[in-house]
Amino acid sequence: xSILSQVILSSLVKAGVNFAVSxxxxxxxxxxxxxxxxxxxHVPVTREEEGVGVAAGAYLGGKRPVILxxxxxxxxxxxxxxxxxxxxxxxLLMLISQRGGRREKVVAQIPMGKATIPLLKAACIPFYVxxxxxxxSEHVVEAANHAWRDxxxxxxxxxxxxxxxxxxx
Amino acid sequence: xxxxxxxxxxxxxxxxxxxxxxxxxxxxxxYSVGDRDENFYMLGSMGLASSIGLGLALSTRKRxxxxxxxxxxxxxxxxxxxIANRSPSNLTLIVLDNESYSTTGGQPSYTAGKTSLARIxxxxxxxxxxxxxxxxxxxxxxxxxxxxxxxxxxxVEKGNADVPIIPLSPYKIKKRFxxxxxxxxxxxxxx
Ligand SMILES: [Mg+2]
Numbered sequence: 001x002s003i004l005s006q007v008i009l010s011s012l013v014k015a016g017v018n019f020a021v022s023x024x025x026x027x028x029x030x031x032x033x034x035x036x037x038x039x040x041x042h043v044p045v046t047r048e049e050e051g052v053g054v055a056a057g058a059y060l061g062g063k064r065p066v067i068l069x070x071x072x073x074x075x076x077x078x079x080x081x082x083x084x085x086x087x088x089x090x091x092l093l094m095l096i097s098q099r100g101g102r103r104e105k106v107v108a109q110i111p112m113g114k115a116t117i118p119l120l121k122a123a124c125i126p127f128y129v130x131x132x133x134x135x136x137s138e139h140v141v142e143a144a145n146h147a148w149r150d151x152x153x154x155x156x157x158x159x160x161x162x163x164x165x166x167x168x169x
Numbered sequence: 170x171x172x173x174x175x176x177x178x179x180x181x182x183x184x185x186x187x188x189x190x191x192x193x194x195x196x197x198x199x200y201s202v203g204d205r206d207e208n209f210y211m212l213g214s215m216g217l218a219s220s221i222g223l224g225l226a227l228s229t230r231k232r233x234x235x236x237x238x239x240x241x242x243x244x245x246x247x248x249x250x251x252i253a254n255r256s257p258s259n260l261t262l263i264v265l266d267n268e269s270y271s272t273t274g275g276q277p278s279y280t281a282g283k284t285s286l287a288r289i290x291x292x293x294x295x296x297x298x299x300x301x302x303x304x305x306x307x308x309x310x311x312x313x314x315x316x317x318x319x320x321x322x323x324x325v326e327k328g329n330a331d332v333p334i335i336p337l338s339p340y341k342i343k344k345r346f347x348x349x350x351x352x353x354x355x356x357x358x359x360x
Contacts, residue, residue, distance in 0.1 A: 019228065041227060043255060045220075046247030053217030054251070057189070057224025060209065060347055065224070083213025084221075088343040 003133060004162055005030035008095065009038050011137040012066060015144035017093060019043075019063035021051035025070045027097040027160060032068065040066075048073035052080040056090045064148070066093040071100065071116040071157070072109065081153050082123060089151035093144045094125075098159045120155055127155040133162060170304055172265050173198040173330040175323045176236065178304040179263065179311055183207075183234070187225060187350060190236045191218040193272030194329040195265060199236060201332040206349040210335055210342050216244030219262050223252050226260035229350055232315065233259055239266040239280045246289065249320070253294030256318040261311065263321045271329055290320040300324070 008031045012020075020035050020042045022028065035042040041063070045051040048069050055065035069077075074096060085092055099106070100113015120127045128143050130136035139156050147154040172195065180203040188208045190196045196210040211218055219242060222235035242248070242264055252260065268281035280286055290298045297319040301307035310321045335342075 019224075021224075043224075043227065043251065045251055047245075049214075049217070050220045050245055050247050050251065053214065053220025053245075053248075054224035054227075056217070057221035057226075058228045059224075060221070060343070061225045061228025061350055062347075063224075063228045080214045080217060084211075084217060087213055088339045090343065 001030050001034070002163075004136075005034065007133050007137045008140065008158075009034055011140035012040060013038050014137075015064075015093065015141045017064050017066045017144060019055065019058040019065040020068060021045050021054045021065065022068040023048050023051060023070070023073055025068065025097045027158060027163065028068050028095070048077040049080045052077045052084065052092065055092050056084055056088075059090050059092070064093075064144070066095060066144075068095045069097070071096050071098050072112050074116060074119060075112060078119065078123060081125065085153045086124075091147035091151050092153040093140070093147050094153055094155040095140070096155050096157050098157050101160050103160065116157070125153050125155055127157055129157045130159065130162065136162065170302070170307070170323075170325055171328070171330065172267060172271075172325040173202060173332075174304055175263075175265055175301075175307055175325050177202045178308050179234065179236075182308060182311055186232045186234050187229065187346075188234045188236065189218050189222045189225065191215075191238045191241050191265075193238075194332070195236055195238060197332045197335060198330050200335045201330070206345045209346045210337070212339055212342075216241050219248040219252065220245060222260055222262060223248065223255065223257070225350075226257035227255065229259070231259065231350070232261065233257075235260070235262045237262060237264050239264060239268060239286060240270040240278045242286060243278060243280070243284075246293075249290050249293035249295065252318065253290075256295075258317050261314050261319045261321065263307075263311070263323055265325050266322050267325045267327045269327050271327055275327060287320070287322045290322070295320050298322070
């Protein structure tokens with residue numbers, strides 16, 4: 001397993017996360033496969049907005065949920081994050097894999113890549129951008145505590161560049 | 170049957186079930202028929218009632234009952250697929266199908282046309298799909314579906330009952346609902 005995957009799994013456990021919803025992503029592929037192994041209930045969903053709903057229900061039932069998705073999915077769930085999570089005070093940890101960065105080869109990923117952080121800012125959703133794997137593991141725990149303390153959605157942006165750093169970690 | 174009658178006949182059967190209710194008039198009708206701490210009234214995020222119900226059903230042993238609408242479910246059909254594949258036995262999804270978007274002025278939905286939500290639910294992989302056209306049928310379907318992942322399509326008349334808006338803050342709705350989940354949970358895990 002890559003060190004990135006190990007860092008994500010161990011920090012989710014450390015953050016007390018015990019329920020995950022996900023939409024597939026290559027960066028998170030190993031993590032998605034191993035979530036159940038570390039004791040996190042994992043519900044793959046068909047679309048990000050659906051996942052926000054499932055995670056909200058899990059929270060109401062006493063769980064600490066995370067959503068794992070690509071930044072392209074942020075646009076698919078913005079209304080739910082605001083009219084469900086923000087309206088009722090329902091926390092959610094969001095792990096967002098960032099496409100559309102410097103090395104992006106798929107042209108369609110670039111506009112959303114550029115819009116991701118402005119969208120989070122416009123929606124007043126706090127976010128953490130990790131520059132290293134060490135920082136990522138701290139950010140996951142911090143963001144989870146932030147979400148639970150303030151009863152809001154909080155995002156951690158997982159940059160693709162961390163995969164390259166992975167080899168030298 | 171009117172939608173409020175459908176809601177009432179299910180409410181009459183309830184004990185400690187957790188109820189998630191779709192936005193708009195259905196929530197207002199549920200509130201007026203029988204407000205309880207175990208009711209979660211959605212105020213936004215149209216389409217997500219069934220998803221919230223699924224997440225809840227996977228996190229508690231109590232029975233979870235969702236009142237959804239035809240227009241709302243059409244907005245989130247993928248939810249049926251996820252429900253079918255996870256299939257928590259404590260989840261009952263009741264679709265109050267009035268073949269229209271009645272909260273926003275009665276525009277027809279496609280269930281007034283060629284589409285059958287019952288057939289979609291079956292094709293999604295849900296084994297227990299029931300249809301009800303009267304309070305008697307709905308009560309029977311509701312009681313029969315206990316203990317198995319179920320979708321009940323309740324055909325109801327168009328239109329809304331003349332009921333006031335819900336005088337609770339979103340935060341209050343959430344807080345008391347979560348207290349109800351917790352307080353019941355101890356009892357349900359001990360037996
Ligand atoms: Mg309708």
